[in-house]
Amino acid sequence: MKNTDLKKSKCIQKQLQKITQQEAKLLEKKEFKFIKDKVAPIQEKIGRKIPPKLQQTLEKAFETGFKVVFEKGVGLIEKTYKKEEKALDFDVNHYAVLKQTNHKNIKKLDKGASKTILGNQLISTIEGSVLGALGIGIPDIPILIGMILKSIYEISLSYGFDYTTDKERLYILYLICAGVTKEDIQEDYNRKLDRIAIRKGEEALSASLEVAIKETSNRLAEAMLMAKFIQGLPLVGIVGGVSNFNMMKEITQMARIKYKKRYLEGLLNEK
Numbered sequence: 001m002k003n004t005d006l007k008k009s010k011c012i013q014k015q016l017q018k019i020t021q022q023e024a025k026l027l028e029k030k031e032f033k034f035i036k037d038k039v040a041p042i043q044e045k046i047g048r049k050i051p052p053k054l055q056q057t058l059e060k061a062f063e064t065g066f067k068v069v070f071e072k073g074v075g076l077i078e079k080t081y082k083k084e085e086k087a088l089d090f091d092v093n094h095y096a097v098l099k100q101t102n103h104k105n106i107k108k109l110d111k112g113a114s115k116t117i118l119g120n121q122l123i124s125t126i127e128g129s130v131l132g133a134l135g136i137g138i139p140d141i142p143i144l145i146g147m148i149l150k151s152i153y154e155i156s157l158s159y160g161f162d163y164t165t166d167k168e169r170l171y172i173l174y175l176i177c178a179g180v181t182k183e184d185i186q187e188d189y190n191r192k193l194d195r196i197a198i199r200k201g202e203e204a205l206s207a208s209l210e211v212a213i214k215e216t217s218n219r220l221a222e223a224m225l226m227a228k229f230i231q232g233l234p235l236v237g238i239v240g241g242v243s244n245f246n247m248m249k250e251i252t253q254m255a256r257i258k259y260k261k262r263y264l265e266g267l268l269n270e271k
Helices: 003-028 033-047 054-078 083-099 103-133 141-158 166-180 183-198 209-231 236-270
Strands: none
Touching: 003 103, 003 183, 003 236, 054 141, 054 209, 083 103, 083 141, 103 141, 103 236, 141 166, 141 236, 166 183, 166 209, 166 236, 183 236
């Protein structure tokens, strides 16, 4: 191996080690003791007042929302950002990385993803707060799904991945599941994501999109149940903005780590 190739490989491996450490730290994150000791009992008390059919309603709303967006809504989401410009930015940054593989050039790829994360978190917070203050809980689900997918789509483009394939849609659905779960369940989804990433084409589709949509809808319903119940109450519903922000933060953080890791692993395999 030439000296320049060795330097490139070392740089990529160092970056890969760093993102892997971030991934491990994210997977190790547990609920704060304060939430477990103080907030959880209050949630349990409120939970007893939640109508039994609410979770089923939420699951169905999320399931319908994903199906509609995947079938008809991708084009609408793409109108909210400049897809071609983002793809071009990746091509330019990726070319710079290939010509001169260093930390500075690799970091340029992160800028587009970071800008996307912050902007979409703020929008989802405002949307959740406004609808919550008006006492609107369920109707904002299609908007929330659109914001989640918009964020992931933009992050995927920042690292050179096409989100329109069935394989990538399956990956995105389980990415959302990983973002809204914790501890052992989250680790299971993380391993599933890694398996999908290394497989090609139809080999990755061990689960159908329909099954994955239903599973993701159930996970989102579980994560949002308390918030949506409260968000459906006028004035008190302002909590919707906070819950939307927290969920978007968890999902986009997971997306940035997983897509950058995939990019770096692909880069290393090219060497």
